[in-house]
Amino acid sequence: MSRTSLVLAALAAVVFAAYSLGFSGPFLFDDYTALTANRLLQFDPAVFDQWRTAAASSRSGPLGRPVAMFSFALNYALAGDISAYWIKFGNALIHCGIGIVIYFLSLKLLRQAAPQPQSLPLAAIAVLAAAIWMLHPLHVSTVLYAVQRMAQLATLFMCLGVLVFVHYRARWAVQGAAPGEVVAAALWLVLLTLLAAYSKENGALLPLLLVVVEVCFFRGQWAGGPVIALRRGADLALLGAFAFVVMVVLLPPDFLEGRYARREFSLHERAMTQLRLLWHYLAWLALPNIGAMGFQHDDIPVSRGLLQPASTLLALLSWPLVLAAAARLRRRFPLLLFALLFYLAGHLVESSFWPLEMVYEHRNYLPSVGVCLLFASMLALPMQRAGQGRAARYALVCGVPVVLLALLLVRVDTWSDEIRLAGVNVRNHPESPRSNYFYANALLKQYTAARQEGAGREDAIESLIGARYYFERMYQTNPRDVAALVMLHSLDTRFAGAAPERTDWLQKLEDLLDSRVLQASDRNAIDALISCLNAGGCAADRERILAMLERLESRYPGNLTVLGWRFNYLLGQQADDQQINALIDEALSISPGRREYLYRKIQQQAKVNDVDGMYESVRLWLEYDRTRRFLHPLKALFTTGSNSPRENGP
Numbered sequence: 337m338s339r340t341s342l343v344l345a346a347l348a349a350v351v352f353a354a355y356s357l358g359f360s361g362p363f364l365f366d367d368y369t370a371l372t373a374n375r376l377l378q379f380d381p382a383v384f385d386q387w388r389t390a391a392a393s394s395r396s397g398p399l400g401r402p403v404a405m406f407s408f409a410l411n412y413a414l415a416g417d418i419s420a421y422w423i424k425f426g427n428a429l430i431h432c433g434i435g436i437v438i439y440f441l442s443l444k445l446l447r448q449a450a451p452q453p454q455s456l457p458l459a460a461i462a463v464l465a466a467a468i469w470m471l472h473p474l475h476v477s478t479v480l481y482a483v484q485r486m487a488q489l490a491t492l493f494m495c496l497g498v499l500v501f502v503h504y505r506a507r508w509a510v511q512g513a514a515p516g517e518v519v520a521a522a523l524w525l526v527l528l529t530l531l532a533a534y535s536k537e538n539g540a541l542l543p544l545l546l547v548v549v550e551v552c553f554f555r556g557q558w559a560g561g562p563v564i565a566l567r568r569g570a571d572l573a574l575l576g577a578f579a580f581v582v583m584v585v586l587l588p589p590d591f592l593e594g595r596y597a598r599r600e601f602s603l604h605e606r607a608m609t610q611l612r613l614l615w616h617y618l619a620w621l622a623l624p625n626i627g628a629m630g631f632q633h634d635d636i637p638v639s640r641g642l643l644q645p646a647s648t649l650l651a652l653l654s655w656p657l658v659l660a661a662a663a664r665l666r667r668r669f670p671l672l673l674f675a676l677l678f679y680l681a682g683h684l685v686e687s688s689f690w691p692l693e694m695v696y697e698h699r700n701y702l703p704s705v706g707v708c709l710l711f712a713s714m715l716a717l718p719m720q721r722a723g724q725g726r727a728a729r730y731a732l733v734c735g736v737p738v739v740l741l742a743l744l745l746v747r748v749d750t751w752s753d754e755i756r757l758a759g760v761n762v763r764n765h766p767e768s769p770r771s772n773y774f775y776a777n778a779l780l781k782q783y784t785a786a787r788q789e790g791a792g793r794e795d796a797i798e799s800l801i802g803a804r805y806y807f808e809r810m811y812q813t814n815p816r817d818v819a820a821l822v823m824l825h826s827l828d829t830r831f832a833g834a835a836p837e838r839t840d841w842l843q844k845l846e847d848l849l850d851s852r853v854l855q856a857s858d859r860n861a862i863d864a865l866i867s868c869l870n871a872g873g874c875a876a877d878r879e880r881i882l883a884m885l886e887r888l889e890s891r892y893p894g895n896l897t898v899l900g901w902r903f904n905y906l907l908g909q910q911a912d913d914q915q916i917n918a919l920i921d922e923a924l925s926i927s928p929g930r931r932e933y934l935y936r937k938i939q940q941q942a943k944v945n946d947v948d949g950m951y952e953s954v955r956l957w958l959e960y961d962r963t964r965r966f967l968h969p970l971k972a973l974f975t976t977g978s979n980s981p982r983e984n985g986p
Contacts, residue, residue, distance in 0.1 A: 340459050344439060347463070347737075348432040351470045354744050355428040358480045359421045362754040364631065370394060370483045371408060372418050375969070381413035385967070392965050396486070403535040404486040423482045430488045431479045435470035437495045439463060442709050444502045448553040449670045449713075464736070465712035469705060471740035473624050473747040477631060478698040480751045489535035491702040497528035497542045498549060505554055512559030538685040538702075547573045548681050552666065552674040574677070577684065584689045595691045600816075600853050601638050608639035609694055610687045611651040614680070617700050621707050624740065626747050630761045632770035633695035635813075655680075671710050678706030693856075754778045762806065769814040770857075776806035776823065800831065816852055819861035821845040826868050829875040842876055846884050850891075859897055866901055870908025881905060894926050903933075913940060929960020931969075938973055 363372060371377060376393035379386035390409035391402040408423065415422040442462035450458065469475075478484045504521045507513070513521075525546070532539025550556075551574050556567025584592070585607045596603050613636070620629060639648040662673040682703030686692055715736060750760045758775035765771040783799035804827050811820035825841035832838055852858070868874040869881060885902040892898045903919045917940055923933040934957045941949040957970055 340463065343463055344436055344466070347467055347470065348436060350741065351435065351744075352428050352432050354471075354741065354748055355431065355476075355479055356425075357745070358476070358748040358752045359424045359428075360753070361420065361424065361480055361751045361757065363420050364481055366396075367420075367482045370396060371423070376966070377405070377408060377412055377418065379409065379412070379968070383968075385964075389965055389968060392963065397537045399534055399537055401486050401534060401536055403531055404489050407485060407489065420482055423485070424480055427479045427482065427485050427488060430485065430492060431470065431475070434488065434492050434495060435466045437492065437499060438469050438705055438708075439466040441495055441499045441502065441705075442466060442712070444499065444506065445549075445553065445671075445674070445709065446713070448502070448506060449674075461712050461716045464715060465709040467737045468711055468740065469708040471737055471744050472621065472704065472708070473626050473740065473743040474620050474629060474697055474700060474704070476744065476747045476751055477629070477696075478701045480748070481631075481698065484698045484701075486536040487698050487701050490532045490539035491705075493528045493532035493535060494539055494542045494545060494702060495705065497525055497532065498545055500524050500528065501546045502549060502553075505550070508559070509554050509557040510560055538682075541681060541684060544574075544577050544681050544684065545678060547577070548674065548677045552670050552677065577681070581684060581688045588689070592689065592691070598853060598855070599691050600855065601694075603689055603691070605638055605640060606691065606694065607689060608642065608648050608652070609636075610683075611655065612639060612645075612647055613695055614655070614683060614687060615651055616695075617683075617697075617703075618679070618707070620697075621700065621704055622711070624743055626743050627764050629697060629747070630765050630768075630771065631757065632761060632765060632768050632774065633697075634770050635765050635768035636695055638694065671706075671713050675706040675710035679703040682706075755782060767813050769810045769817050769820065772806045772810035772813060773817075773819055773823075776803045776810065779803035779806065780823075780827075800827075803827070804831075815844075816848060818845065818848065818852065818855075818858040819864075821848065822861045822865045822868075825876075826865070826874045830873055842880070846880075846887075849884065849888055854888075854892070854898075862901055863904075866905050866908065869905065878909060896923055896927055896930060899923055899926070900932075907936075913943070916940065928956060931957060931961065931966050935969070935973070 374393050377390050379390045381387070387406070387409060390412070391406040392400055394401045394405045407426065408418075411423050411426055412418055439462050442465040443458060446458040446461055478487055500521065504513070504517070508518075525542070529540065529542045532542055547570050550566075550570040556563045556565075556570065558566060585603060588603050592603060596606075599606075601609070616636070637645060639645065642649040642652065659673075659676060662669075662676050666673045680703075682705075683699065686696075686699045749756075751757050755778050758771075758778040761768070761771040762775040779799045780803040783796050783803060786796035786799060804824075807820055807823045807827065810817060811824060814820070821841050821844050824839070825845065828835070828838055828841060865874065869876060882902065882905070885898075885905065888898050889895075889902065899919065899922065903916075903923065906915055906919065916936070920933050920937050920940065923930055924937070927933075934953050938950050938953045941947075941953065954970065957966070958964075961967070961970075
């Protein structure tokens, strides 16, 4: 085994060992809906077809991300349950695998950027690039956020795709290629693009990344000479991709405007904010201040205009200037242009016009690859001047990775415990409503666990008081946050119901819901409110709750999520069958194939022994579930020996 192979193996072992300290950390937010609450992912591995339905069980994205979901199904089959420990174990392995791919990709790109002999071996610079990427603490919120395996797998296949392209393209630039070889390479790249996109939709950017490589390194070279059409075609493809984004921002299509109606910011506000955030992300990569990092960044203000804040205009002007300078320096420093274009191209889906939430660190997992290669080459410059002195080589190879490893260990330790993670987040981001919610919710869980375990009353009460304090602080930082009002209503009605001057949080919630545009987090909060009401933990007048839900339905006609709140509330309040059946029929008139309501309809029909009706409902189920994605829950309704369908839905 070569020295480089030993160094890579040691690097991967160190990175995996560092991340292993965080495997005990909790599931977070999207982990619950995608993994723990996903009944199709809890399957019988001995039934072959259930692997298919498990792989097709995600509701995320238009493609369903079956490659990533299949990997979670494999985790379940091996571990026997949806285990945070083993999923994060798998994520760390994937992270190390990507790092090794980045080494080989960096080595090939460096050979194109620096064809002349170097005093420092290119392999050492490539190892340094891989080490910077693998050890960077910004990536902790990808590796230890279980569901972000989707982003990891997309990155893996995209890096493999770029590696395959550079491998072939370097040979074609010198020797040319027969049509069969070009077709073979194209088929590999199509396959890797599909695997990346079916892991997470931004994997479809792989062809654009190949264009970036062509523009920065090969420039239309073919069989030893330039091909002008190839060079201009690559330039036009790259310019066209970015021009398309600008056009969509300036002239948004109707369907995007409808999607932004669900957000409390406009498309233009999002685009302006992203221009600033792209510099934020670069700053976190260049100067990894772990105090600025965190799971939530909703304390970063939205750009409401070019001068609100003024850094918006600065960001707008600086990006074209920086790109123009990098283009002028392309022949001398090709890695600078490559790093910037690769970074921007990697952000093109999640950090442009699509109405996603504003900020997430995991969006840098792929775009940071080129930046880390640039950093490694910049660190190598002093080494080139110093020759091959042992002290300089030691400082180069070990200094930066050691610092990054120390920061990584601190951040992994933070992510290894829910209370610690939540506490650090709220300390670093005190004005973040979500950080306050996260910490309050963790303290509330601690209180519940302490009561169940019979811990000291004083310790339990301290956790409860802390939870109440941070929920109220969440409300103070953002009075228009639904989750804060729901949790304050829940806690005060449970523990301070007799207080003479208790705030009517439910009234504040009613007033807010009459004007606020519902966000995804609001939906989760109202789900929690309905569950609390049905469990008896929240005191509220039934007619008042129904009136609030009906007003929401009038604001969002035809919205099954909003209709579902009233349905679930009435179901939990043991409403009569007539009310339940009326809501089921209303839901099915909006969406005839909606399986949750068909499932409940079959249950209702079973109560009155309406066999013909049950089979008609089954026919509708199968008509709309054409891929037989939910065939196994449907079969479970008619399990031999059952008197009626199960109470739990699919």
